[in-house]
Every structure is written in C-alpha cells, then in structure tokens.
Amino acid sequence: MAESVKNAAAEITDAGIVGGAAKLTPEKIEKVINNVLKAEGGARLKTYVDICAHCGLCSEACHFYLSHDNDPKFSPAGKVKQTVWEIIKKKGRVDVEFIKRASEIASTECNLCRRCVMYCPFGIDIAYLLLTVRRICHKLGITPQYIQDTAHSHSATANQMWVKEDEWIDSLMWQEDEARAEIPDLRIPLEKEGADIFYSVIGPEPKFRAQLIYQAAVIMHVAGMNWTMPATPGWDNSDMCMFTGDFEMMARLKKIHFESAARLKVKKIVMGECGHAFRSVHDVGNRALSWKMPPIPVIHAIEFYYELIRDGKIKIAKKFDKPVTFHDPCNTVRGRGLHEMGRYVANATCETLIEMHPNREHNYCCGAGGGVINCGPPYKMSRIDGDKIKAEQLAAVKAKGAQTIIAPCHNCHGGLEDLIHHHKLDMNIKFLGDIIYETMEKPE
Amino acid sequence: MHDIYDFVSGPMVWVSLIIFAAGCIYRFISMALLAKEKDPFLYNYMSPYHALRSIFHWLTPFGSENMRKNPVFTIVAFSFHICVVIAPLFLFAHIILIKQSWNVSWWFISDTMADIMTLIVIASCVFFLIRRIVRPEVKFLTSASDYIILAMVAAPFITGFWTYHQFAGCRIMGIIHILSGEILLAAIPFTRLSHMIFFPISRGYIGSEFGAIRHAKDW
Amino acid sequence: MRKKTWVLCSVIVLSIIFLFVTAYSQDNIKYVQDPAFTKRMRPAAVFNHDEHNENASIDDCSTCHHFYKDKVKVENETSEDMKCSECHKIDKDPVPLINKYHLRCKGCHEQEKAGPLMCSECHVK
Structure with a gap:
C-alpha cells in the first residue's frame, strides 16, 4: 500500500495540500494526530474502529465506489482503512506523503453524505470518521486550497x-x-x-x-x-x-x-x-x-x-406542466427526513412527478456536497468521475420522461449541473422556490 | 489425560468465564466513562425509542435495505449468529456438564438439531472465509487478524462436531474443543468480536441520531 | 449336506444359550442401561461390571447400589435388585437422573483420577 500511496500523493497538485505539506515534518504530524486523537477522539472513534468487522457491506452505499466500478479503494470502509486505521495502527507515525493522500481522500473522495451509515449493520458513522481525518488535516494545515479559502472568508467576514x-x-x-x-x-x-x-x-x-x-x-x-x-x-x-x-x-x-x-x-x-x-x-x-x-x-x-x-397561504395558479423528478439532498433527507414534505410541495406545484431510483433516504449523493465541490477546479473531474452512478440514475429517470430535476439544495445544483453537462443529459434543475415562484398566485 | 482434562474443564473454565465477564464489564464501563469524559453529548442524544426502533429493524432478517440487497449474506449472517449462540448454550452435553458442576440446568435442543446448527456455523465460516478472499471490497479491508478471528470462531464448532461424532483422535479433539471454546470466550471482549457488547450501543446511538434529530430512517 | 445342517443347528442353539446367559446374568453386565430413559440421547455407557470392580477393587456393593431411607443411607443394606430410577425418579426432566449417573461414574473417576471422563469414552458409538 505504501507504494501506491506514494504514487497517488505524487500526483497531487492542489496548492493547499502541496503547500501545506511542504511545511510538515513527521514529528509535527505525529504530535498533531495524537493531540486530536487524545483530546477529541473519544468513545465513538474508539468503538467504531474496534468493532468494525471489515465486512465491506458499506461498499455498495457509496457513489464513489459504484462509480469507480467497485474499486475497493473508494468504498467507505476502504477510505477509513487508508486513513483512520493506518493512523491509529501507527500511532500517528505516518509520513507526509501519507497525510497528503489522507487529506485528499477525506476532503475530495467522500461527500460525508452518510448513505453508508445506513448500510453499516453496526451503524458506524463513517462520515464522522472521515471528518475526523479532515480535522487532523485542518490542524496540520493541509486542507485543499479552494475550500480553505472559503473557510478564510468565513473567519474574515x-x-x-x-x-x-x-x-x-x-x-x-x-x-x-x-x-x-x-x-x-x-x-x-x-x-x-x-x-x-x-x-x-x-x-x-x-x-x-x-x-x-x-x-x-x-x-x-x-x-x-x-x-x-x-x-x-x-x-x-x-x-x-x-x-x-x-x-x-x-x-x-x-x-x-x-x-x-x-x-x-x-x-x-x-x-x-x-x-x-x-x-x-x-x-x-x-x-x-x-x-x-x-x-x-x-x-x-x-x-x-x-x-x-398546506395552510393555503400560497395558492398555485397553474401547475408546472413539464414532468419533474425530485432529488433528495443528503442533508435534508438523511439530515432531517424532509422527503415527504418535499414531494408534497412538488406534487402541489407540478403536474407530473416521476421518481428516480433509489430515492428518499436512499438517494445517491449529487457528488458536490460535504465541501467536495468547494475544493474547486483541481478536483472537478474526480468529482464528476466519482459520481457516474448519479448520472446513470438521472439518465434512467430522464428516459421515463422527467425533464426537470427539483433539487432543494445549492450544492446539489452545482453537482448535478456538472454531471448533466458532462454526460450531456440535457435536463434542467430547479429549486422548489423557483417552481413555487413560477406557479403561485400573485397579486395583479 | 486426567490432569489435562481436569485442568481445561476446571480452572480454565473459570479463567475464561471470568475474563469474558469481567472483560465485558470492563470494556463497557471504560467505554461509558470515556464517553462521559470525551463525548458526553452521546448520553443526551440517546433516545430509547429510536434506539430500539433501529436495533429492531437490524435484528429483523431483511429489515434493512442493505439486507435486501444482499440476500445470501443476510441469510448466512442471521443463521450464523443464531446458531453460534443457541447451539453451545442449549447443547445437551453442555447442559449435563453444567448440571454436574453447578447443579443448574435448562432447556436443551436435540442432538440432531445441534448437529445441524454446528454445520451451519462451520459452513457460514467457510462462506465468510471465501467471501473475504474472493470479494475485492472485503479482501481490501482484510488483515491477518480477520482470519485469526474467523478461525477462533470456527474452531470450537469443528472440534465439537469431531468429538461428538467420535472421529479418529476424538479424545484429543475433545480437549482442543474445550480449550478453543475457552479461548473464544475470553477473546470476545478484546477483539472485534466485542461487537457483541457494542452492537446495541452503536446501533442504538445512530438510531437515535437518525430518528430523534434527523427524523429519518437508518435502515 | 447333513454336516451343514448339524453345524447350523448347533450355532443356533449355542446362540440362544449365550443370549439367555448374558441376559439373565447379573454378573456379566456390559452396559449401563436404565429403562426409565425413554429417549436416548447417547449410546448406553460401556460398563463391564465385574472387570470394572475388580480393577477398581470395589468389594462393597453399596458403594454404588446404596439404599437410602428417609434421606439417610442405611448401612449394610444394598439395592442390586432395584433400578436406580426407582428412587431417582424421572419427573418429565431426565437431566437430574442423568446427572446422578454421571456423578456416580464420572464423579468417582475424577476423585480416583482413574477411568474415563470424556463423553466419547463411555458413550462409545
């Protein structure tokens, strides 16, 4: 594995990772990792790593895995193995190349969409484990540059x-x-x-x-x-x-x-x-x-x-007449179970709603969420390639007649737009707000 | 032979039982204390209703999407877990030995039933082994310890079957059977087999997060 | 032809005699088999009565064939003519009687550090 990590790490061009890595020493890495593990890695981290039965059942949950023709390196537990397990096994004594690759895996090859959490029999929060890797990378200063820039904006403005x-x-x-x-x-x-x-x-x-x-x-x-x-x-x-x-x-x-x-x-x-x-x-x-x-x-x-x-505060004048499909964003469905409410609004405002499959809690991620799209141009193609399965899902629903995708999330818009463009799907994406605005009764 | 038998069926039983019980309690309490210290919010977010709801769904065969997607694995995993617990606990020969030692006894299954269950456990272990070697996504996650644990689980069942059917060398096998059972029991709290203790907690916690906070299913 | 019939007849007669002798001889017990057990979980335990007692130097019949009255062992009284299950009754659950047999045999073997201990050593298939 060490050899492949070296090769993969050598190909990293992101200024944030490369620049950050230049300032790192193995000693600093070890110190920071152990600080994070000791101060923050509590019972959850320990239990999750201890009980994982290495069964691989989380694999099929991940769009990166499915989109890379079932390449085990992209399975949820596979990503944990390449990061968290290694870090814990070596007690933080990992080299700069390793941590560069770990940053890339955690920040750009996982959307933290938590679909895998629903597929793990033990309910291991794999997104939390990879977020812990991002936490370590943040403290080491090797977060991909584009998303780090937005974080800087947050702190400044x-x-x-x-x-x-x-x-x-x-x-x-x-x-x-x-x-x-x-x-x-x-x-x-x-x-x-x-x-x-x-x-x-x-x-x-x-x-x-x-x-x-x-x-x-x-x-x-x-x-x-x-x-x-x-x-x-x-x-x-x-x-x-x-x-x-x-x-x-x-x-x-x-x-x-x-x-x-x-x-x-x-x-x-x-x-x-x-x-x-x-x-x-x-x-x-x-x-x-x-x-x-x-x-x-x-x-x-x-x-x-x-x-x-529902309360009649908004009335629909004329329903949206093109067939639509509904994309459940991870953070509103696995994050708040808003799938039925979303469909209620879609059905109230649109004439035809065609379901994509899988849907609701089991919907595939847009590929952009979890800050992945925010990692910017260096990772645009790996993001699009990593969500081929979503394009297939969209193509299937398009074949059933859906022309418009309702996606009530900004990140999903970004991710779906890139997928549609890349795969020449010729579909358009709308927010619920777009549709309501178009179809509602407005004062004359 | 007398001395070896006395040793493995006497003090060793106690040693393994004490390691198992004390180990489980220790692991559980130390984890609870660590959680109290580092992740105290875990206690606040535990919602008994949603925890049980999640555990129930995942203890029901085909109760989750992933189980329906992998029907063969689901059937093997469920039969394996049922048999691996039921067969040794309700085996006639074990009941007699326990009655003899501690003068307590409980319901037992027929030997034919026990035989079938034992074969199911062994066959499941073979299935897990093959799956681990053949499936790339499982192979990628596999380390030597996974094979060792699998062997540790299979050993008492293979040797037990051997002893019961009195195949060649069944006396030695009987001794190995007792020893391997004790090793397995003692290993539970300190290996990945500790999912026996932590499954309800990890499952219950994520069930609480998904159910109570995120109002979503987790199966 | 005549010779063959003669041999056959003698074999049959001898077998019958042998069967009668073994069946009625108290002194030639080979297995421990209690009719109280209606369902057998294991083959009957191998037990050569005379050979065993000779090897183990057991002279006192009441060592095994004890007789109890009001929960007190009656000295000089034995119970060879009784089945164990006449006193150690099976009340649906066979486990207590099984346990008595095991304690009687295996218990002694453990104490004396002699004789078989493992299931397959007595319940030979």
Whole structure:
C-alpha cells in the first residue's frame, strides 16, 4: 500500500495540500494526530474502529465506489482503512506523503453524505470518521486550497463569499427594487425586531444567485409573513468550516448566526434551500455551541414551503406542466427526513412527478456536497468521475420522461449541473422556490 | 489425560468465564466513562425509542435495505449468529456438564438439531472465509487478524462436531474443543468480536441520531 | 449336506444359550442401561461390571447400589435388585437422573483420577 500511496500523493497538485505539506515534518504530524486523537477522539472513534468487522457491506452505499466500478479503494470502509486505521495502527507515525493522500481522500473522495451509515449493520458513522481525518488535516494545515479559502472568508467576514457588509445590504435593496417592479408594495424588511421569521441564506445567494432572494421575498410577501433579514454579519448560515474540520470557526459562525436571530427577537429561523447549512445549523454547529437542539427553532425551506401550501397561504395558479423528478439532498433527507414534505410541495406545484431510483433516504449523493465541490477546479473531474452512478440514475429517470430535476439544495445544483453537462443529459434543475415562484398566485 | 482434562474443564473454565465477564464489564464501563469524559453529548442524544426502533429493524432478517440487497449474506449472517449462540448454550452435553458442576440446568435442543446448527456455523465460516478472499471490497479491508478471528470462531464448532461424532483422535479433539471454546470466550471482549457488547450501543446511538434529530430512517 | 445342517443347528442353539446367559446374568453386565430413559440421547455407557470392580477393587456393593431411607443411607443394606430410577425418579426432566449417573461414574473417576471422563469414552458409538 505504501507504494501506491506514494504514487497517488505524487500526483497531487492542489496548492493547499502541496503547500501545506511542504511545511510538515513527521514529528509535527505525529504530535498533531495524537493531540486530536487524545483530546477529541473519544468513545465513538474508539468503538467504531474496534468493532468494525471489515465486512465491506458499506461498499455498495457509496457513489464513489459504484462509480469507480467497485474499486475497493473508494468504498467507505476502504477510505477509513487508508486513513483512520493506518493512523491509529501507527500511532500517528505516518509520513507526509501519507497525510497528503489522507487529506485528499477525506476532503475530495467522500461527500460525508452518510448513505453508508445506513448500510453499516453496526451503524458506524463513517462520515464522522472521515471528518475526523479532515480535522487532523485542518490542524496540520493541509486542507485543499479552494475550500480553505472559503473557510478564510468565513473567519474574515462571517460569510462564505467575501461579501462585505455594505454589499450584502446593497444586494438586498437591489432585489427589493427589482421585485417592486412586479409587486409594488413588496419589502425586504431589514433588521425588523420582533418579526416572526428570520430568513437566512448562504453566501452564494447574494453573490451569484440574487434572484433567489427576490423569489423568496415574493413568496414571503404573498404568504403574508412577518419576516426579516439582518443587516449585519450573521445573515449567512453556510459553513465550510464544518467541512474543513475547523470546528472552532464553525462554532463562531453559528454563534453569530443565532445571535443575530436572537437580537432581532424572532420566533424562528427559516433557511433558504441549502443542505449543508441546514446540517450545520440544525445538527452540528449547535452542538459545538453546547446546544442539544438549536436555541431558536430552525426550519428548512422545504418544510416552510410545505407549511405555506398546506395552510393555503400560497395558492398555485397553474401547475408546472413539464414532468419533474425530485432529488433528495443528503442533508435534508438523511439530515432531517424532509422527503415527504418535499414531494408534497412538488406534487402541489407540478403536474407530473416521476421518481428516480433509489430515492428518499436512499438517494445517491449529487457528488458536490460535504465541501467536495468547494475544493474547486483541481478536483472537478474526480468529482464528476466519482459520481457516474448519479448520472446513470438521472439518465434512467430522464428516459421515463422527467425533464426537470427539483433539487432543494445549492450544492446539489452545482453537482448535478456538472454531471448533466458532462454526460450531456440535457435536463434542467430547479429549486422548489423557483417552481413555487413560477406557479403561485400573485397579486395583479 | 486426567490432569489435562481436569485442568481445561476446571480452572480454565473459570479463567475464561471470568475474563469474558469481567472483560465485558470492563470494556463497557471504560467505554461509558470515556464517553462521559470525551463525548458526553452521546448520553443526551440517546433516545430509547429510536434506539430500539433501529436495533429492531437490524435484528429483523431483511429489515434493512442493505439486507435486501444482499440476500445470501443476510441469510448466512442471521443463521450464523443464531446458531453460534443457541447451539453451545442449549447443547445437551453442555447442559449435563453444567448440571454436574453447578447443579443448574435448562432447556436443551436435540442432538440432531445441534448437529445441524454446528454445520451451519462451520459452513457460514467457510462462506465468510471465501467471501473475504474472493470479494475485492472485503479482501481490501482484510488483515491477518480477520482470519485469526474467523478461525477462533470456527474452531470450537469443528472440534465439537469431531468429538461428538467420535472421529479418529476424538479424545484429543475433545480437549482442543474445550480449550478453543475457552479461548473464544475470553477473546470476545478484546477483539472485534466485542461487537457483541457494542452492537446495541452503536446501533442504538445512530438510531437515535437518525430518528430523534434527523427524523429519518437508518435502515 | 447333513454336516451343514448339524453345524447350523448347533450355532443356533449355542446362540440362544449365550443370549439367555448374558441376559439373565447379573454378573456379566456390559452396559449401563436404565429403562426409565425413554429417549436416548447417547449410546448406553460401556460398563463391564465385574472387570470394572475388580480393577477398581470395589468389594462393597453399596458403594454404588446404596439404599437410602428417609434421606439417610442405611448401612449394610444394598439395592442390586432395584433400578436406580426407582428412587431417582424421572419427573418429565431426565437431566437430574442423568446427572446422578454421571456423578456416580464420572464423579468417582475424577476423585480416583482413574477411568474415563470424556463423553466419547463411555458413550462409545
């Protein structure tokens, strides 16, 4: 194995990994690994490594494994073997080449989608094990460069995309302006204390997809919601630090987010259609702040839209007439079981919903999540090659007539777009918000 | 022969039972304390309902998606685990020996049944061995210890079968049978076989996370 | 032809005599077999009564064929004419009686450090 690790490590060109590795010594690696294992690797890590029966039953859960023609190096336990087992067996005495490759495996060959967790008979949280590897790599400073850059942005600006405070406010006012051309009395209420809803989005929304804020404002307005967005940092609910293993920064980000909501004395936080941000706010980041559950109720857009339609706050004028299929993002399905609500909204707004297979909790990952797409161009092709199975799944549902994929998650959009483009599938992808905006009754 | 038999069927039984029981308790308590110290949240997130729900699904044959995807493995794994526990615990000969030593006894299965179960265990071990060698994804994960553990599990059953049927050298086999059983018992808490202790906990915990926090199935 | 018939007849007669002798002779026990056991889990235990007692120098019949009255062993009284199961009754569960037999044989072998101990040594197939 050592030889193949050397070869694979030699091919790594990512500036973050190569640059970081240049500053490493075996002594430092050993020290950092043992610090992490000792200080953070508790009962879970130990038990998971102790009881794994090496049965390989997790393999078929992983899209990387399936997409690489069942290459065992890409199976979930295979990735754990190449990282965690080796580290523990050698008590941290691994070389620089090994740790370079470990960083690449953990950060770019696993989406932390937790599908394998559902396939392990013992319920071993394999995603947690690979996240621990990312944690070690973070502390060693060899995280892939592109995602590390977003983490830097988080620490400098409290948002993922280097958006400055005035740019954020400006983007909201711009979208409000645009929307008022359509609905003259629409507002995007900034800093409204005592509002019912604190609406938070991810950094890329104001940066690249500002129309999503426009659409959300229209939905909020038509549904008659008492809502607000903060004019200060804390508007961004996304969290790449959770995925680089920078847990201290993750906790700070969640603190800023929750405190902004608390400052505005809102009843609940509604989040835009993003998966990983939901994972961070609902499940992981709150824990880093010692909150068992989020201190303020957090609702994903899927659930929010479901409630609006169920309660008749939004009425559908004319259903979307092209056949759609529904892609369950890992973080809203394995992260919150929102699959039926998502389908409720899809069925309420679209004429035909064709299921892809597998679906719901068992859906294949988009290939982009878990920070993999954020590792940027150096890993774009390995990401696309690593999710061939998803393209096959999409092609099969396309053959049944589906033209549009509903994917209520930003990362999934990125991943699916690349797959569709690469495999020339000619399908389009929409958010639930896109469809609701298109099909809802709006004031004349 | 008397001295060897007395030794393996006397003090060695106690030694292996004590290592097994104390080992299990030690592993369990030390893990519980480590969790208390390092991952105290584990206790907060344990949800008995969701834990049991998950354990129930995974203890039901074909109760999970993965089991349905691998029907042969599921059948072998379930029969293996049922037989590996039932056969030795309810074997007539074992009941008699225990009655003799401690004057307690319980229900036993017929010898034919025990024979079938023993063959199932042995055949399962052969299946696991072949699977480990033939399937690339399993072979990749395999180290020497996996073969050793498999041999440790198979040994008491092979020698037990041998002894019962009085094949050549069955006296020596009988001694090896007792010894290998004791070794297996003592090894449980300290090897991957400790999944016997930790399965309900790891399964229950992930069931709680998936069920109570993430409102999703984990099977 | 005549010679053959004669041989055959003698063999049959001798066999019958042999069978009667072995069946009725208390002194020539080869197996321990108690009719109380309706279902046999193992072949009957091999036991050559005379040979065993000679080797083990057992003269006192009550060593095995003891007689108890009100839970007290009656000295000088023996029970050769009784089946063990007449006192050690089987009440559905055969295990207690099996256990008595094992304690009687194997218990003594263990104590004396002589004689067979393992299942297959007595219950020979």
